[in-house]
Amino acid sequence: MIRIQELEKSFRLQGQTLPILKIDEWSVAPKERVALIGPSGSGKSTLLHIIGGVIPADQGEVVIDGHPIAAWQESKRDAFRARHIGYIFQDFHLIPSLTARQNVELVLDGSRKPSSRKSLIDDWFERVGLLDRMNHLPSELSRGQQQRVAMIRALINRPPVVLADEPTGSLDWETASSVMELLLSLCAQERLTLLTVTHDLHLAQQFPRIVNMTDINLLIAAKPQGSGRAAV
Numbered sequence: 001m002i003r004i005q006e007l008e009k010s011f012r013l014q015g016q017t018l019p020i021l022k023i024d025e026w027s028v029a030p031k032e033r034v035a036l037i038g039p040s041g042s043g044k045s046t047l048l049h050i051i052g053g054v055i056p057a058d059q060g061e062v063v064i065d066g067h068p069i070a071a072w073q074e075s076k077r078d079a080f081r082a083r084h085i086g087y088i089f090q091d092f093h094l095i096p097s098l099t100a101r102q103n104v105e106l107v108l109d110g111s112r113k114p115s116s117r118k119s120l121i122d123d124w125f126e127r128v129g130l131l132d133r134m135n136h137l138p139s140e141l142s143r144g145q146q147q148r149v150a151m152i153r154a155l156i157n158r159p160p161v162v163l164a165d166e167p168t169g170s171l172d173w174e175t176a177s178s179v180m181e182l183l184l185s186l187c188a189q190e191r192l193t194l195l196t197v198t199h200d201l202h203l204a205q206q207f208p209r210i211v212n213m214t215d216i217n218l219l220i221a222a223k224p225q226g227s228g229r230a231a232v
């Protein structure tokens with residue numbers, strides 16, 4: 001469960017304070033799959049980064065499965081993220097010199113027996129349709145295939161919360177649609193909470209719940225129409 005209360009976030013830029021987020025109350029239920037949409041600059045990525053503990057909030061509560069991460073120091077947030085959160089990025093963040101399989105092996109718990117590591121990895125590559133490509137380097141895979149590998153890496157340890165920031169943003173529409181469908185079905189099968197930022201309303205419609213930043217970020221909701229920010 002993700003629960004946010006009285007959250008505020010500003011950035012300092014060239015000596016000025018830019019208020020970005022003001023959210024009174026918002027939550028995502030356990031195992032819920034939510035698409036986060038909204039105008040460019042409305043704070044979608046910033047919100048995801050705060051929930052993931054990448055950056056701190058200025059004020060308010062961010063509670064993930066009972067853990068009040070907003071109040072924590074960076075090192076404690078980092079340790080929590082490593083255990084509790086799977087992150088998927090638009091540009092995959094695979095290590096180019098390692099094969100697809102090695103990229104996944106990096107995140108696996110070293111205490112597993114070699115035979116159980118092998119069967120777990122084989123099983124996940126089969127689930128995403130890449131069993132025959134696991135010994136290839138990222139540069140030898142298509143962008144959609146690279147994102148499938150990144151998805152395995154984010155999900156294989158079954159983190160309770162998965163955060164995806166424009167995971168299909170660099171893919172063509174057909175590939176994006178199938179990658180998003182796969183992400184949704186894997187999170188449903190593994191019973192993981194999924195929060196995905198997307199610009200694409202058609203892709204968002206694959207999700208059981210769509211949340212628009214204009215409905216939760218009071219700084220955006222307060223802006224009049226045509227204030228210069230692009231619509232979704």
Ligand SMILES: Nc1ncnc2c1ncn2[C@@H]1O[C@H](COP(=O)(O)OP(=O)(O)OP(=O)(O)O)[C@@H](O)[C@H]1O
Binds near residue numbers: 012020039040045
């Ligand atoms: N580190 C930072 N320093 C200063 N300003 C920042 C920083 N990070 C984000 N911002 C500003 O915060 C606002 C919200 O950015 P954010 O990336 O969260 O929006 P977004 O809704 O994800 O936008 P997009 O859909 O275009 O990716 C923008 O005006 C951005 O310029």
